Amino acid sequence: xxxxxxxxxxxxxxxxxxxxxxxxxxxxxxxxxxxxxxxxxxxxxxxxxxxxxxxxxxxxxxxxxxxxxxxxxxxxxxxxxxxxxxxxxxxxxxxxxxxxxxxxxxxxxxxxxxxxxxxxxxxxxxxxxxxxxxxxxxxxxxxxxxxxxxxxxxxxxxxxxxxxxxxxxxxxxxxxxxxxxxxxxxxxxxxxxxxxxxxxxxxxxxxxxxxxxxxxxxxxxxxxxxxxxxxxxxxxxxxxxxxxxxxxxxxxxxxxxxxxxxxxxxxxxxxxxxxxxxxxxxxxxxxxxxxxxxxxxxxxxxxxxxxxxxxxxxxxxxxxxxxxxxxxxxxxxxxxxxxxxxxxxxxxxxxxxxxxxxxxxx
Numbered sequence: 249x250x251x252x253x254x255x256x257x258x259x260x261x262x263x264x265x266x267x268x269x270x271x272x273x274x275x276x277x278x279x280x281x282x283x284x285x286x287x288x289x290x291x292x293x294x295x296x297x298x299x300x301x302x303x304x305x306x307x308x309x310x311x312x313x314x315x316x317x318x319x320x321x322x323x324x325x326x327x328x329x330x331x332x333x334x335x336x337x338x339x340x341x342x343x344x345x346x347x348x349x350x351x352x353x354x355x356x357x358x359x360x361x362x363x364x365x366x367x368x369x370x371x372x373x374x375x376x377x378x379x380x381x382x383x384x385x386x387x388x389x390x391x392x393x394x395x396x397x398x399x400x401x402x403x404x405x406x407x408x409x410x411x412x413x414x415x416x417x418x419x420x421x422x423x424x425x426x427x428x429x430x431x432x433x434x435x436x437x438x439x440x441x442x443x444x445x446x447x448x449x450x451x452x453x454x455x456x457x458x459x460x461x462x463x464x465x466x467x468x469x470x471x472x473x474x475x476x477x478x479x480x481x482x483x484x485x486x487x488x489x490x491x492x493x494x495x496x497x498x499x500x501x502x503x504x505x506x507x508x509x510x511x512x513x514x515x516x517x518x519x520x521x522x523x524x525x526x527x528x529x530x531x532x533x534x535x536x537x538x539x540x541x542x543x544x545x546x547x548x549x550x551x552x553x554x555x556x557x558x559x560x561x562x563x564x565x566x567x568x569x570x571x572x573x574x575x576x577x578x579x580x581x582x583x584x585x586x587x588x589x590x591x592x593x594x595x596x597x598x599x600x601x602x603x604x605x606x607x608x609x610x
Contacts, residue, residue: 285396
């Protein structure tokens with residue numbers, strides 16, 4: 249199975265089902281799991297399965313997946329135009345507990361995988377929170393383990409365990425970086441420098457040297473890359489071009505997550521750019537089709553760790569008022585001036601501030 253193609257197909261169907269009814273959305277998700285090899289005909293995809301709660305009542309999860317007659321996965325659905333909440337997660341966790349399952353999925357604007365460690369009294373842990381964006385490696389990797397062809401309890405358990413371990417390591421390293429960037433951390437590094445210098449110099453010389461410099465520690469940008477056109481990054485070595493593209497996608501994913509965490513209900517029509525440090529502009533090349541659609545523009549200010557968010561209504565920009573790329577007549581050439589309060593496009597003179605929504609700390 250070509251998992252990348254399957255992931256992109258899932259992204260396509262999810263983008264087309266943002267405003268359908270709950271019943272139609274459930275039908276879509278059932279169809280997508282059929283695409284991953286599971287069968288309703290063979291009773292592997294079961295909708296609204298009744299679970300007894302006490303002697304007089306029951307609950308009905310949206311979907312359960314069965315393998316060889318045994319339930320292996322429960323799925324709670326929320327339409328993609330609804331922001332997933334902790335309340336939705338609690339509902340899924342309760343189903344996992346009632347069914348005694350290690351794995352559960354909360355599916356809506358993103359796909360979230362939950363995992364309960366065996367013989368652990370703690371509630372299930374969220375392992376993933378993946379938006380539906382084409383070619384996203386995290387999504388491709390996840391559906392490999394969720395497909396019938398790639399599923400095994402041991403492999404999915406290892407995927408979850410590795411995800412939790414990596415998250416814990418990242419959290420631990422982030423806390424230490426936070427410490428290093430604090431006053432206490434600066435003193436810690438200064439003491440290390442002093443100890444190193446004392447190996448080769450006397451106390452008097454070391455004190456004299458220390459008086460001549462300051463130690464300042466601050467966080468680096470995760471990806472200090474210069475952006476050229478749209479989501480394409482400056483490439484000086486063709487051997488690492490794929491890594492650079494992936495980094496650009498990761499930054500876009502992070503920006504989309506930040507928007508959703510801040511209550512913005514983005515649709516699938518999004519352009520993202522970081523400022524080009526060479527020219528101090530945001531370079532974006534939306535397709536001409538954007539002009540007839542309502543679309544989102546996300547501008548990442550990596551110098552100030554800010555994300556500027558805009559929502560441009562359909563037909564609010566005339567194609568007669570904009571400039572196109574000379575090499576692609578269907579690509580708009582936007583070069584928005586960095587650190588300009590009106591967010592003016594230097595090519596057309598259009599001021600994007602009129603569509604400004606908010607600025608989010610990045």
